Amino acid sequence: MMSFRSITIKARLFVLLGLVLLTVALVGGIGYAGLSSLRDGMHSFAEHEYRNAIALGELREAMGNIRRYEKDVLINMQDKAAVERYRKEWIEEVEKTRKLIAGLSKGLDSKEEQQKLKDLDGRLSAYQQATQPVFDQVVSGQYADTAAINKALDASKAQIRPAEQLRSELSAIISKDGAAAAEAAAGVANGQVAKMAVTVLVALALLTPFILFSIRSVVQPLRKAILSAERIAAKDLTEVIRDGGRDEPAQMLGALVAMQEALRGALLEVRASVGSIGTASTEVAVGSQDLSQRTEMTAANLEEAASSMEELTSTMKQSADSARSASQLAASASDIAARGGAVVAQVVATMDEINTSSKKISDIIGVIDGIAFQTNILALNAAVESARAGEHGRGFAVVAGEVRSLAQRSAEAAKEIKSLIGASVERVDAGSRLVASAGSTMDEVVVSVRRVTDMVGEITSATAEQSLGITQVNESVARLDQMTQQNAALVEESAAAASSLQQQAQRLNQVVGLFKLGTAA
Known part of the structure; x- marks a missing residue:
């Protein structure tokens, strides 16, 4: 029925x-x-x-x-x-x-x-x-x-x-x-x-x-539905709602059952999600706190690096200034070496002239026999002066003139002077060779000084470029320090937000805990 x-x-x-x-x-x-x-x-x-x-x-x-x-x-x-x-x-x-x-x-x-x-x-x-x-x-x-x-x-x-x-x-x-x-x-x-x-x-x-x-x-199912809705409103989702029939109140109770199950399932999922959120927010808070500390340490290190970069920039500027001074000094040394080479060349020419004069003196040695003794002394002085050849080579000409004057007055000592002049010629030859060798060495010195000047110039340019690069690095480090400070502030805000999220998750867990959900289906 x-x-x-x-x-x-x-x-x-x-x-x-x-x-x-x-x-x-x-x-x-x-x-x-x-x-x-x-x-x-x-x-x-x-x-x-x-x-x-x-x-x-x-x-x-x-x-x-x-x-x-x-x-x-x-x-x-x-x-x-x-x-x-x-x-x-x-x-x-x-x-x-x-x-x-x-x-x-x-x-x-x-x-x-x-x-x-x-x-x-x-x-x-x-x-x-x-x-x-x-x-x-x-x-x-x-x-x-x-x-x-x-x-x-x-x-x-x-x-x-x-x-x-x-x-x-x-x-x-x-x-x-x-x-x-x-x-x-x-x-x-x-x-x-x-x-x-x-x-x-x-x-x-x-x-x-x-x-x-x-x-x-109609009234009984509606009253039952009202009581069930009141239990749901009182956060009790454990009631099992049953009703027979296929009329509208039964359909309404069926919809209420579906709503209760859906709400219960959603709250169970929310409860599980809240637990996960709480754990994740705790981890995020701890990680954010650790990151905040590390960021602060990084900021401190960057500050030290910025200070060191400023010192290095100052040092590089000083090095650049010193390199520029060295370049100027090297250029000056190169000029001096060139002038020294020219003087050595003049000394070599002068030594050739002395050698020629010595030969002429050997020819007229018979004329100056009377002053052989004084010529010998002057020859000895000439030998000393020639041994000191270098920047003071010009003094040798004065001594030679004096020897020439003494030779005229020392004709009676020609024999002694002749033997001394022979030795002097040999020494002049040796001095000429030494002066020639000094000229070659002086040329090599000029070349080396020029190379040093070029290298000092290159060093100066590189130092200037390094100074500019270090300045840019210093600016980058300053910006990086500023960004690190900002990141530190953001990390602190993130840590605060994570802490707030953790508190909200705890509050949401408490609110969800007010619902009586029973065991999971």
Whole structure:
């Protein structure tokens, strides 16, 4: 058997709506039938009783007017014009009354009513026949006073009074018929109301259990869903939500179960992730702190390196200045060496001239025999001076001139001078060779000095380039030191952020810990 919870609320509402519509249709049908019957009764009442009652009212009014005009004739008997006017109005009213009676006879169904109306018409006709001659006589002035007229109208009164009685009886009968018709209509209405009430009671008796059961089938799952939602709101996700059925509340509970499982799974993942984040943030904080210390040490080392680079830059600048000075000195030395080479060349030429002069002196040695002893001394001095050849080579010419002068005065010592001159020539030859060798050496010195000058120039250029490079390195080290300082600040901020992340992870772990998740599925 299909469970009631297997039927959706929509289907139940449609069934309930169908039952309600069926009940409304039954009540409406019964009401329509009752209203139709009541309408027919009211139509009959309007066509007969009501119309007859109106006609009787007009008849009563007309008969009253007849009696009033009758009295007006009596009261105004002395005024013929008034009597004539009231007489005409009385005649018109009588004719009107006769017409009302004729019209009323068409609306009366019972024989009793028809008979009484016929008797009323006969009485009214007899009244008219008895009264009209009297009014004609009143107009002609045949009566002296009202008493005579009243006496003459005794026959008329004998007819009008029974006519009024018949009208009253007929009015009572018609009123009774109207009351009966109203009572019948009320009975019909009450009967229809009773039928409608019974129908409504039966419908309520049938619908109430269905409605109550439907409400219960909706409210109980909703209450269960509310309690489950409150537990979830209270961070308790351990409840196992179960519900049978396939209606909308069951579907809602199923969705609530899916939401709880999804939330529980997400929180379990968050809890695991929070643990990982906490561990990672702790490691990051420790690493950042270590990196901060190392960065600070690096910054300190860079500061020392920058200071050393500044000292090295200053030293290189001094070396560059010294190299430039050495280059200038080397250039000066090269010039001096060149000049020294030129002097040595002159000394060599001079030594050649001395050698030539010595040979000439050997030729004229016989002339200077007288001064051989002094020439020998001067020759000895010349030998000493020639041994000192170098920058002071020019002094040899002075000594030679002096020797020449002494040789002229020492002719008597020519023999001794001749042997000395021979030795001097040999020594001059040796000095010439030494001077030539010194000239070659001096040329090599000039070449070497020039090479030294070139090398010092190259060293000066390299030193200047090294000084510029070291200056750039110093600037780079300064920028690197600045960047290291900034990195140190960033590392400190990173360490602070890692510490804050660790605290937030701990807080998030505490918040997630407030949820009761049970064991992982």
